[in-house]
Amino acid sequence: MDPSQQIRELIIEVTKLEQDTPFSPDLPLSELGLHSMRVVELIVKLETAFDIEISDDVTVEDFQTLQHIISLVEGILNE
Amino acid sequence: MEKFYDVKPFNDLFYRNCFFSALFPVVQYFGQPIEYILAHDRISYEKNDNNEVWPVNLRMESVHSIDPILHELGLKIETLFQSEDIIADLTEGLEQGKLPLLNIDCYALPMRKDLYRQEHWPHVLLISGVDTVNRVFYVIEHRERESMTYERRLLSFDDLEQAYSSFVEHFLSNWEGASIYYISDTETSSTVLSSSEIWVKQLYESKQKLEGSHLSNAAELVGQLHDICMQEDKLQQHTQELIKGLNELILVKQAEQYRLRHMMPEAQAALEQLTAQLDLFQKLRRVIGKFAMTNVYPHKAFADDSIFTSILHLEREYVSLLFHAVEDHRMKERV
Numbered sequence: 001m002d003p004s005q006q007i008r009e010l011i012i013e014v015t016k017l018e019q020d021t022p023f024s025p026d027l028p029l030s031e032l033g034l035h036s037m038r039v040v041e042l043i044v045k046l047e048t049a050f051d052i053e054i055s056d057d058v059t060v061e062d063f064q065t066l067q068h069i070i071s072l073v074e075g076i077l078n079e
Numbered sequence: 080m081e082k083f084y085d086v087k088p089f090n091d092l093f094y095r096n097c098f099f100s101a102l103f104p105v106v107q108y109f110g111q112p113i114e115y116i117l118a119h120d121r122i123s124y125e126k127n128d129n130n131e132v133w134p135v136n137l138r139m140e141s142v143h144s145i146d147p148i149l150h151e152l153g154l155k156i157e158t159l160f161q162s163e164d165i166i167a168d169l170t171e172g173l174e175q176g177k178l179p180l181l182n183i184d185c186y187a188l189p190m191r192k193d194l195y196r197q198e199h200w201p202h203v204l205l206i207s208g209v210d211t212v213n214r215v216f217y218v219i220e221h222r223e224r225e226s227m228t229y230e231r232r233l234l235s236f237d238d239l240e241q242a243y244s245s246f247v248e249h250f251l252s253n254w255e256g257a258s259i260y261y262i263s264d265t266e267t268s269s270t271v272l273s274s275s276e277i278w279v280k281q282l283y284e285s286k287q288k289l290e291g292s293h294l295s296n297a298a299e300l301v302g303q304l305h306d307i308c309m310q311e312d313k314l315q316q317h318t319q320e321l322i323k324g325l326n327e328l329i330l331v332k333q334a335e336q337y338r339l340r341h342m343m344p345e346a347q348a349a350l351e352q353l354t355a356q357l358d359l360f361q362k363l364r365r366v367i368g369k370f371a372m373t374n375v376y377p378h379k380a381f382a383d384d385s386i387f388t389s390i391l392h393l394e395r396e397y398v399s400l401l402f403h404a405v406e407d408h409r410m411k412e413r414v
Contacts, residue, residue, distance in 0.1 A: 040368035
């Protein structure tokens with residue numbers, strides 16, 4: 001599966017949105033209810049899904065939008 | 080009849096509780112600065128006796144109650160302990176130019192999917208309009224307890240009545256205060272000092288405390304966090320209390336950051352220390368939260384005590400730099 005699609009589905013899963021909820025890559029995810037503890041849940045799911053380790057030093061900004069998260073994950077995958 | 084006020088949700092900051100989340104959009108709608116309210120707050124680490132995990136907490140307390148502060152801004156706050164006809168009372172208030180803040184119980188509010196029919200939870204709704212033909216109120220509300228994003232929504236008369244009745248039934252008898260607050264504009268602002276001047280004055284009056292007990296209490300708290308986090312069994316035992324306490328602490332720190340950024344923008348160096356410290360508290364919450372979900376002890380994050388020593392160092396630096404900025408501010412005022 002395309003990583004961006006996989007990340008989109010994980011966001012929908014942790015925010016408990018309807019499966020077909022549309023959102024643009026630059027929509028602030030706080031508007032979908034991605035608050036601090038859900039970010040932690042998303043980190044755990046991303047690490048499992050992509051077999052990566054996300055640094056403890058990531059910031060709130062890294063999870064602002066879908067595009068930010070795609071960049072973060074792709075950056076780690078390309079390391 | 081339709082009456083709608085163009086009140087905008089305020090999402091820049093979660094301040095104290097949902098009463099203020101409902102109040103701030105109203106203050107802004109009437110053209111007054113919310114900074115004036117923040118200026119009256121004192122933020123300090125205080126002893127929190129009888130709490131095993133958090134023997135110290137970061138407290139935010141106003142030096143005045145909200146009524147006289149709003150009065151100085153030219154806003155009037157009227158209260159009604161209990162309504163016998165909530166739809167009529169709210170509609171009448173809105174017709175008279177008063178914006179109601181209404182206590183409800185989320186247990187009986189269908190739009191709150193996180194709590195509806197699950198948990199009795201008192202909450203404040205901001206009512207920004209009414210449409211009597213379609214029998215709906217315009218409200219500003221968030222979707223769930225943890226979300227800080229408020230938005231405009233429609234609420235039917237029936238749902239509101241049900242949520243208000245449940246609040247009356249489950250909370251009002253032991254409630255400190257009223258069930259409805261009406262805010263209106265008297266257009267007679269009597270502010271003498273600006274928000275910044277009030278804040279600088281109260282900071283100066285708190286200098287001894289902030290440089291003394293505030294910092295020693297901060298050291299005690301950091302020592303406690305270090306002690307729990309460095310031992311896996313202790314961390315396991317207190318994870319949820321730590322996360323809850325860190326959530327509260329981070330909200331207060333964010334309010335402090337907002338206030339500094341908006342009311343003393345020249346204090347850039349202090350802001351940098353505060354922001355760096357806030358990042359560390361958020362990192363600590365993330366690490367503990369991850370531990371709670373995976374049960375894998377974060378050896379890397381706690382390989383040394385740098386996260387804790389840095390938090391304390393940044394607090395000391397912040398207080399020192401803040402008072403440099405306060406002195407500069409006072410010097411300029413004298414000139």
